[in-house]
Amino acid sequence: MRVFKFISVAVILVVISAVAVGQTPAPTPASTTVKHVPITNAPSNSGKEMFKSYCAVCHGADAKGNGPAASALKTAPPDLTVLATKNGGKYPAAHISAVIRGQSALASHGSQDMPVWGPLFSSISQGHEAQVQQRTSNLVAYIGTLQAK
Numbered sequence: 177m178r179v180f181k182f183i184s185v186a187v188i189l190v191v192i193s194a195v196a197v198g199q200t201p202a203p204t205p206a207s208t209t210v211k212h213v214p215i216t217n218a219p220s221n222s223g224k225e226m227f228k229s230y231c232a233v234c235h236g237a238d239a240k241g242n243g244p245a246a247s248a249l250k251t252a253p254p255d256l257t258v259l260a261t262k263n264g265g266k267y268p269a270a271h272i273s274a275v276i277r278g279q280s281a282l283a284s285h286g287s288q289d290m291p292v293w294g295p296l297f298s299s300i301s302q303g304h305e306a307q308v309q310q311r312t313s314n315l316v317a318y319i320g321t322l323q324a325k
Contacts, residue, residue, distance in 0.1 A: 215296045220311045223318025230293060230315075231256075239322045260323040267320045276312050 218229035228237070234249065236242040239256040246253050260267040274280040278292030293315075294308065301307035 215300055217300045220301070220307055221314060223314035223316070223321075226311060226315045227318050231319075239319065256319055257322050257324045259319070267323055269316050269320060272319060273312050273316045276315060277308075 216229055218226045220226070227235075227239070231239070232243055233245045234241075234243045234253040235256050236246070236253075241253040241255045243253065259272065263271075271280065276292075277294035279294070294312070297308045297311045298305075301311070
């Protein structure tokens with residue numbers, strides 16, 4: 177008889193717990209914000225590694241503009257895989273270099289959401305212009321390999 181009462185009480189507690197959990201409202205998602213962190217020193221000789229370190233958080237690992245921070249931005253990051261398509265089939269390497277370096281008037285690049293990488297590359301390269309150019313060139317070349325065929 178005692179075992180029956182124990183099992184009955186246990187079953188009742190499990191049922192009450194299940195009902196209570198079922199009625200608990202779903203947690204509201206935290207507001208999406210972009211956390212600004214210091215730049216890391218990704219290898220300057222690897223455009224792919226720099227893209228993963230610097231660009232993928234907004235543009236996505238596939239460069240289609242769907243990175244984890246994209247939803248927090250005021251302006252959606254562009255799909256970087258269609259740059260050539262939007263430019264008559266020719267990848268605009270010089271323009272992309274200018275955007276990365278902050279030498280272009282592209283509206284979203286350089287806003288509070290999107291950093292201008294030229295000065296940041298200069299800071300981690302301790303002002304060595306050749307290394308800034310190498311970083312920019314390798315990043316531009318890697319983005320070029322991502323263009324839709």
